[in-house]
Amino acid sequence: MAARRSTSKVGLPPGTLVHVGEKKTATVIITVMDYDETACREIEVGSVEECLKYKDAATVTWINVDGIHRVDLIEDFEKHFGLHPLLLEDVVNTNQRPKVEDYEDHLFIVVKMLYFREDGTQIYSEQVSLVLGKGYVISFQEVPGDVFEMIRERIRTGKGRIRKMGPDYLAYSLIDAIVDNYFAILETFGERIEAIQEELIERAGTETLQAIHEVKRDMVVLRKSIWPMRDVVSGLERSESGLVDPRTHVYLRDAYDHTLRVVDTVETYRDMLAGMIDVYLSSLSNRMNEIMKVLTIIATIFIPLTFIAGIYGMNFNYMPELKWRAGYFIVLGVMAALGLGMIYAFRRKKWL
Numbered sequence: 001m002a003a004r005r006s007t008s009k010v011g012l013p014p015g016t017l018v019h020v021g022e023k024k025t026a027t028v029i030i031t032v033m034d035y036d037e038t039a040c041r042e043i044e045v046g047s048v049e050e051c052l053k054y055k056d057a058a059t060v061t062w063i064n065v066d067g068i069h070r071v072d073l074i075e076d077f078e079k080h081f082g083l084h085p086l087l088l089e090d091v092v093n094t095n096q097r098p099k100v101e102d103y104e105d106h107l108f109i110v111v112k113m114l115y116f117r118e119d120g121t122q123i124y125s126e127q128v129s130l131v132l133g134k135g136y137v138i139s140f141q142e143v144p145g146d147v148f149e150m151i152r153e154r155i156r157t158g159k160g161r162i163r164k165m166g167p168d169y170l171a172y173s174l175i176d177a178i179v180d181n182y183f184a185i186l187e188t189f190g191e192r193i194e195a196i197q198e199e200l201i202e203r204a205g206t207e208t209l210q211a212i213h214e215v216k217r218d219m220v221v222l223r224k225s226i227w228p229m230r231d232v233v234s235g236l237e238r239s240e241s242g243l244v245d246p247r248t249h250v251y252l253r254d255a256y257d258h259t260l261r262v263v264d265t266v267e268t269y270r271d272m273l274a275g276m277i278d279v280y281l282s283s284l285s286n287r288m289n290e291i292m293k294v295l296t297i298i299a300t301i302f303i304p305l306t307f308i309a310g311i312y313g314m315n316f317n318y319m320p321e322l323k324w325r326a327g328y329f330i331v332l333g334v335m336a337a338l339g340l341g342m343i344y345a346f347r348r349k350k351w352l
Contacts, residue, residue, distance in 0.1 A: 019093075035062075040158070049076065060135060067141075068092050108131055109232060128140070128141055151173050175232070179259055
């Protein structure tokens with residue numbers, strides 16, 4: 001659906017802002033957290049212009065925008081903060097791949113924040129765009145609600161070193177919170193995969209196969225969101241931009257290690273799911289073989305019995321056995337003995 005909406009950009013000049021993503025009607029919320037080592041101020045503003053008084057202050061300013069469907073509001077960031085039009089074009093286009101771009105006086109970072117929808121099963125990927133400038137960080141989110149509440153609490157209470165560091169550390173903290181949330185997402189998927197494995201062994205059916213395909217579909221979303229994060233964090237860690245303090249590089253290396261662990265876990269789960277499909281198909285094939293084995297044994301037992309019944313079903317006049325008083329019972333006895341003998345022979349060979 002998102003791919004079809006992106007066709008509305010065809011033929012437009014570069015830098016033209018067109019919102020590409022799920023249609024939203026909610027009010028755009030802009031919140032500002034302005035802090036230094038000694039104090040913190042948190043307010044909600046009604047326009048981008050109101051954020052200007054915090055831009056050049058000697059504090060660190062975090063401007064968070066919940067909602068990017070208001071193109072006219074997003075355009076104001078070009079006028080008041082000097083953000084490049086191509087940067088803002090990527091902000092409102094939610095089909096971006098995670099990346100980091102250097103615009104000299106600010107860095108642009110695109111990441112994917114993952115969480116489960118209300119039903120608790122289907123994974124949802126939300127684009128989060130970060131702009132790191134001198135003294136400020138701007139974060140653009142599609143909808144309210146995120147994984148940054150612990151960071152806000154650390155800023156409010158002054159815990160940790162976040163209030164002692166610059167905006168580059170704030171940007172790192174936001175990225176690290178998103179990466180850490182990947183672990184929580186993967187833990188849930190790990191539990192689902194274990195449950196499917198148990199079901200696969202005990203009572204594999206079409207529902208099991210459907211569950212495997214649902215998890216595989218979510219793994220595609222995870223992989224598309226997580227794999228490029230390696231390059232994002234690595235690019236920031238190797239960045240020569242003056243906006244990233246050398247003291248922050250060690251934290252970025254730690255975030256990079258976390259990203260590699262997440263990537264390895266995703267690949268492990270994908271391999272497990274591929275193996276589970278093979279196990280399901282093998283289980284299905286074995287079950288069919290068992291059924292065919294039983295049917296073959298039954299047919300084999302009845303072949304000689306059918307042969308005997310066929311002989312005595314012929315309408316010849318001279319069949320001596322037809323005149324015997326005990327002929328019927330003798331033939332039934334021979335057929336019973338023959339059937340039981342074959343069953344005994346099959347059991348001796350462990351075919352039954």
